[in-house]
Amino acid sequence: xxxxxxxxxxxxxxxxxxxxxxxxxxxxxxxxxxxxxxxxxxxxxxxxxxxxxxxxxxxxxxxxxxxxxxxxxxxxxxxxxxxxxxxxxxxxxxxxxxxxxxxxxxxxxxxxxxxxxxxxxxxxxxxxxxxxxxxxxxxxxxxxxxxxxxxxxxxxxxxxxxxxxxxxxxxxxxxxxxxxxxxxxxxxxxxxxxxxxxxxxxxxxxxxxxxxxxxxxxxxxxxxxxxxxxxxxxxxxxx
Amino acid sequence: xxxxxxxxxxxxxxxxxxxxxxxxxxxxxxxxxxxxxxxxxxxxxxxxxxxxxxxxxxxxxxxxxxxxxxxxxxxxxxxxxxxxxxxxxxxxxxxxxxxxxxxxxxxxxxxxxxxxxxxxxxxxxxxxxxxxxxxxxxxxxxxxxxxxxxxxxxxxxxxxxxxxxxxxxxxxxxxxxxxxxxxxxxxxxxxxxxxxxxxxxxxxxxxxxxxxxxxxxxxxxxxxxxxxxxxxxxxxxxxxxxxxxxxxxxxxxxxxxxxxxxxxxxxxxxxxxxxxxxxxxxxxxxxxxxxxxxxxxxxxxxxxxxxxxxxxxxxxxxxxxxxxxxxxxxxxxxxxxxxxxxxxxxxxxxxxxxxxxxxxxxxxxxxxxxxxxxxxxxxxxxxxxxxxxxxxxxxxxxxxxxxxxxxxxxxxxxxxxxxxxxxxxxxxxxxxxxxxxxxxxxxxxxxxxxxxxxxxxxxxxxxxxxxxxxxxxxxxxxxxxxxxxxxxxxxx
Numbered sequence: 185x186x187x188x189x190x191x192x193x194x195x196x197x198x199x200x201x202x203x204x205x206x207x208x209x210x211x212x213x214x215x216x217x218x219x220x221x222x223x224x225x226x227x228x229x230x231x232x233x234x235x236x237x238x239x240x241x242x243x244x245x246x247x248x249x250x251x252x253x254x255x256x257x258x259x260x261x262x263x264x265x266x267x268x269x270x271x272x273x274x275x276x277x278x279x280x281x282x283x284x285x286x287x288x289x290x291x292x293x294x295x296x297x298x299x300x301x302x303x304x305x306x307x308x309x310x311x312x313x314x315x316x317x318x319x320x321x322x323x324x325x326x327x328x329x330x331x332x333x334x335x336x337x338x339x340x341x342x343x344x345x346x347x348x349x350x351x352x353x354x355x356x357x358x359x360x361x362x363x364x365x366x367x368x369x370x371x372x373x374x375x376x377x378x379x380x381x382x383x384x385x386x387x388x389x390x391x392x393x394x395x396x397x398x399x400x401x402x403x404x405x406x407x408x409x410x411x412x413x414x415x416x417x418x419x420x421x422x423x
Numbered sequence: 424x425x426x427x428x429x430x431x432x433x434x435x436x437x438x439x440x441x442x443x444x445x446x447x448x449x450x451x452x453x454x455x456x457x458x459x460x461x462x463x464x465x466x467x468x469x470x471x472x473x474x475x476x477x478x479x480x481x482x483x484x485x486x487x488x489x490x491x492x493x494x495x496x497x498x499x500x501x502x503x504x505x506x507x508x509x510x511x512x513x514x515x516x517x518x519x520x521x522x523x524x525x526x527x528x529x530x531x532x533x534x535x536x537x538x539x540x541x542x543x544x545x546x547x548x549x550x551x552x553x554x555x556x557x558x559x560x561x562x563x564x565x566x567x568x569x570x571x572x573x574x575x576x577x578x579x580x581x582x583x584x585x586x587x588x589x590x591x592x593x594x595x596x597x598x599x600x601x602x603x604x605x606x607x608x609x610x611x612x613x614x615x616x617x618x619x620x621x622x623x624x625x626x627x628x629x630x631x632x633x634x635x636x637x638x639x640x641x642x643x644x645x646x647x648x649x650x651x652x653x654x655x656x657x658x659x660x661x662x663x664x665x666x667x668x669x670x671x672x673x674x675x676x677x678x679x680x681x682x683x684x685x686x687x688x689x690x691x692x693x694x695x696x697x698x699x700x701x702x703x704x705x706x707x708x709x710x711x712x713x714x715x716x717x718x719x720x721x722x723x724x725x726x727x728x729x730x731x732x733x734x735x736x737x738x739x740x741x742x743x744x745x746x747x748x749x750x751x752x753x754x755x756x757x758x759x760x761x762x763x764x765x766x767x768x769x770x771x772x773x774x775x776x777x778x779x780x781x782x783x784x785x786x787x788x789x790x791x792x793x794x795x796x797x798x799x800x801x802x803x804x805x806x807x808x809x810x811x812x813x814x815x816x817x818x819x820x821x822x823x824x825x826x827x828x829x830x831x832x833x834x835x836x837x838x839x840x841x842x843x844x845x846x847x848x849x850x851x852x853x854x855x856x857x858x859x860x861x862x863x864x865x866x867x868x869x870x871x872x873x874x875x876x877x878x879x880x881x882x883x884x885x886x887x888x889x890x891x892x893x894x895x896x897x898x899x900x901x902x903x904x905x906x907x908x909x910x911x912x913x914x915x
Contacts, residue, residue, distance in 0.1 A: 232763040236905050256765040266912065267760035269690070270832060271697040283686035284764050313697070333765075 185210040185337065185369045190240035193226055201226045201393040213363035215384030216373040222390040224373040228341050232261055244337060261339035262326040270315030274307045274325045277314060278332060285333030292332060299328050302354045319346045338362065339371045344379050352379065359383050381406040428529050456538060460545050467549030471557060484554060488622035495578065495621065496603050502582040503599050506539050527653045531646065535576060543575050566632035567625060573638040580645035587652055687774030694753055698832045701753065704745040711741030712789055719796045728871060731800045732862040735807030736855050738790055740815055742782035744851040747819030750775050755829040755911035762908060769897045772820055779816045783808050799871065806878040810858050813885025817892045818854060824899040827910035
């Protein structure tokens with residue numbers, strides 16, 4: 185589904201991302217972990233053509249993302265709050281995204297009604313603007329908006345941060361469902377090793393822009409990741 | 424402490440992408456500033472001889488005092504629209520060991536150094552010097568001069584009080600218009616002679632220098648009011664506490680007739696209606712509409728077709744200039760999202776175009792009563808409207824692709840009485856002046872009909888070429904996509 189080839193991004197001589205090859209097959213739930221500055225958000229931004237790659241390219245379903253815009257109809261994302269429109273209510277926002285993705289109000293209502301549990305009664309029908317919602321509730325609205333219009337690729341940057349424990353658990357279920365039963369390719373980044381190992385079939389560890397681990401998730405993955413990150417901590421202390 | 428603040432200000436200013444990318448605009452601003460300094464200087468040196476020529480039998484000092492009232496009113500109006508309280512991002516400072524009062528003093532002190540306070544000095548000081556040279560008592564003129572300088576500062580702080588009060592209302596300029604209107608009315612209808620009242624007050628100070636204490640006390644009073652108001656705002660909870668407003672959703676289904684751009688139009692209409700800053704650019708249309716009333720009733724402009732051409736462009740285009748300038752910065756907060764969505768850029772831009780076009784049409788229709796002042800005026804307005812639609816709206820859209828300054832629609836930012844600054848009007852000037860020049864040239868050499876015809880012709884050409892123009896504008900936006908995303912995700 186997503187092929188990355190010789191991709192690099194350099195700012196003023198500093199290479200922040202350098203991926204020789206990374207292929208994500210259709211229907212995979214893919215996790216990206218790494219410390220701050222490892223290049224997770226950079227990779228997602230490149231995938232959404234928000235920044236221009238220095239070299240190489242990403243191909244999304246046979247569309248080179250920085251050459252054509254044809255990847256947009258089947259790709260959706262929630263990176264941060266700047267994806268929300270503060271002066272709309274959540275419903276209006278969902279309808280707006282729906283309009284852009286060719287879904288009418290009934291379609292959108294049908295989708296959002298499935299997430300009543302997830303919203304915990306704090307999003308729909310509250311007559312509040314998105315800008316007046318708490319950070320966590322904004323995030324919930326943004327994540328659900330990314331599901332509108334049956335996208336085949338969904339990109340979520342740090343979806344678990346700022347969410348309460350109940351919602352985190354519900355979100356994990358939602359992401360698993362998407363990949364397992366609907367064949368959606370889900371890309372998730374997180375600092376929470378437990379959550380990604382729960383959710384993702386495959387986990388890639390980035391460090392200073394390079395892929396240094398590429399793991400199929402199995403019962404020992406969490407231990408391995410923890411060992412890796414505490415190891416890099418120890419290595420830093422030695423330096 | 425002040426040293427640190429100055430350091431922060433300096434960095435904020437020069438490290439913002441706005442500065443780096445709009446050097447030309449800054450040069451233009453400096454140019455305008457110099458231009459005004461020049462005008463004021465020549466006023467300062469020349470007024471005395473002008474007065475002597477126009478009123479040969481009267482004391483020029485008395486004349487000057489008589490005019491002070493108008494100057495004060497104009498100054499207040501100008502400041503309200505052009506000068507804003509300096510913005511400072513205070514949130515990161517609040518948890519540091521800095522006294523709140525220090526922050527507030529700094530912000531207020533910075534405002535006292537505004538260009539608007541220095542500009543009058545260029546007229547006041549030379550004028551005073553000329554008066555002394557003319558033989559007036561130095562002991563009379565010096566207190567008068569200092570009183571004027573103090574009054575300039577009083578207006579400075581009074582303006583912020585008015586802004587703070589009016590920013591809470593939906594019609595931000597109404598309080599000011601009301602105050603100035605009432606004062607002017609008192610003078611105009613001869614109820615209270617404001618001119619002689621103000622004039623006598625200044626004469627009083629010059630005759631009795633001790634009275635300068637009164638403006639000084641006023642200045643301190645206004646400063647304290649500002650100080651208290653700002654300090655009260657400096658608590659995080661007043662900034663962070665979410666003032667939850669119940670949503671009043673209007674039915675916008677009528678926009679559906681615009682087809683594929685309907686979602687964007689609905690979004691734009693909500694944008695305009697639900698954010699303070701955009702709302703005021705909608706309300707400013709009222710000023711544009713009434714501007715003709717002001718202009719056409721003046722005997723000087725009454726029969727001037729040049730004035731009519733300016734009023735025509737200004738009143739039909741006021742929303743276009745005000746709103747159009749900040750395309751696409753209005754959407755800067757969520758620009759990343761728009762760019763990753765399944766949208767056609769062309770639709771997005773066309774929605775803005777239709778909005779501007781509608782505003783021009785509405786303003787023209789509402790301005791039809793101006794036919795009272797002669798059919799030529801209406802024809803002029805019509806030509807200006809066509810020109811605005813055909814040319815200026817495209818220029819606005821094209822100019823928008825150079826826009827690199829993020830607009831924070833969030834109203835909660837402390838110290839930010841969102842509004843428009845001087846820069847905005849300066850950009851607006853060529854947009855309004857070019858049609859004026861085109862008309863004037865044709866009118867001068869051939870005649871009124873030719874002037875109107877040329878404007879209409881140019882406008883119609885723009886409308887005919889609309890599709891083509893939009894295509895190249897869209898391409899421009901696509902080309903600068905990455906730069907815009909980058910600039911809009913910066914905070915300053």
